[in-house]
Amino acid sequence: MHRRSFLLGAILGGLPAVAAGRSEAAEPVSVLYAGSLLTLMEKGIGPAFDARGEGVFMGYAGGSGALANQIRDGLRRADIFISASPKLNDTLGGGHGDRVRWYVEFARSPLMIGYDPHSRFAADLKTRPWYEVLREPGIRIGRTDPVLDPKGALTVQVMQRAEAAYRLPGLASRVLGAPDNPQQVRPEESLVGRLQSGQVDVGFFYATEVADLHIPAVALPADIVAAARYTITILRDAPNPTGAGRFVAFLLGPEGRAILRRHGLDTVGPTLTGDAAAVPDLLRPVLAPGK
Structure with a gap:
């Protein structure tokens, strides 16, 4: 876990009374993401999401394939998975633990x-x-x-x-x-x-x-x-699905996409693959045609 996430974990662990008194909007949103997005997430998307007061970004960077393996084997649990390859989502769906039912491609590099x-x-x-x-x-x-x-x-x-x-x-x-x-x-x-x-x-x-x-x-x-073809999904067993929905909506929305472009990414879509019925209602506006 990189430094910002590690410190956040230490703070939350050391102050349980304060954490318990927070509103739902301030709860941590745990994100497993491709290591190539480290600077984007730590200096761009993460701080901007935190500033909205809709949740607290808590991330872990690593190789997308390694993260997918850890999710499938139950070694890591998170709200969101961001991969550098659409194919890895298929390794987490259906008979592979049914942790991914849909995903959205949002950028390329x-x-x-x-x-x-x-x-x-x-x-x-x-x-x-x-x-x-x-x-x-x-x-x-x-x-x-x-x-x-x-x-x-x-x-x-x-x-x-x-x-x-x-x-x-x-x-x-x-x-x-x-x-x-x-x-x-x-x-x-x-x-x-x-x-x-x-x-x-x-x-x-x-x-x-x-x-x-x-x-x-x-x-x-x-x-x-x-x-790279970057995708994002909310894992089926996400501990904080509401906060995860807010995070994904932000990343796919106008402010999030502007941050992606500032960090050298080519924004695409967003293009949905998988079970559209499983997508949270909050995300439907940003996935509508023409968005």
Whole structure:
């Protein structure tokens, strides 16, 4: 749990009498979300939601796949799940615990190659094809696990597309090694820090991350690039479904979407998938056609 959420938990735990006396609107809304949205949630959406007085944002960031596994296995319980891949919602529906009955796609963010401006490879990335630089001896590449995180899976996909587009057999394996290569694979929530501290020279990041953190980056061509597709849902067993509904309505509404765009996300839809009858009434206005 990141610092803001940890402190909130400590305060609530230390002052039970005060917490018990709060109105329903001030109750915590627990949100499990893709680690690539850390800055957005901590400095944008979370504080803005808190300021409305409709609830208190309490978040936990991690790889979307890992979070989905923890929800399915009963290791984490929350009100809301925000994923970087629509497919992960399907792993939580129906016979997989029936925790997700609907979800809404609300934003996208293309994959980019971020780099350390102090790396000895930085100059090459400005003057040479990126796929040639990634093959240079000694370059330290950071990426996430393709099994546990959609960004890791998109990284593999991009390299496979590049291999075909540039007619370079073996490019993907030469750059990435094995899919779970321990020399490259890092938890999503720590990958940015490793780049900023000089532990890796380059990494695969979403546009929202490089925009928020001012990471120099190489944009990938349109025929190769892949993008995160962010979705949000209220989990069926949410402890605070009313507060969760308010949070989702805010994020999908005009103020929330403006914050998303300021943090480098491309807003889409919002597009509903799943059981429309299970969607809270509060959300129907923001999901209406033309919104």
